[in-house]
Amino acid sequence: MHAKLRIASIALSMMPQLAQGQEPSALEQRGGELLTSNCARCHSVARTGDSPNSAAPPFRTLSRKYPIDSLSEALAEGLSVGHPEMPEFVFDTDEITAILAYLKSIQER
């Protein structure tokens, strides 16, 4: 009886992680769509694949350079990242939340 209870509670405690590893949340999905429509012509926005513009870093590698959260200001104020090739974008708060959730979900470790 005791052992059964233990197993049940371990299984329960694992469920959030299991859910996370599977389907993307609605938020992540929205972020992915925003990046696909605005950024995918230059950047790889997925977990695999090269960027169409070889100078543009694949989004899954961004966290190697800085924490993903540090992008939120840039996304709100206009992302120009200091190079002429990349157009400037401005996103609203909801869009940024979605974009950051998506970016975090695809980062390589």
Ligand code: HEC
């Ligand atoms: C017209 C092509 C193009 C589009 C569209 C584009 N980018 Fe870029 N982006 C680039 C290039 C090229 C670089 C690399 C520039 C460099 O290293 O100087 C880059 C670099 C970046 C970087 C990395 C900056 C760094 O410090 O390493 C981020 C973050 C970024 N882009 C985000 C975005 C987001 C978000 C979008 C869509 C909203 C987007 N880009 C759309 C071309 C583009």
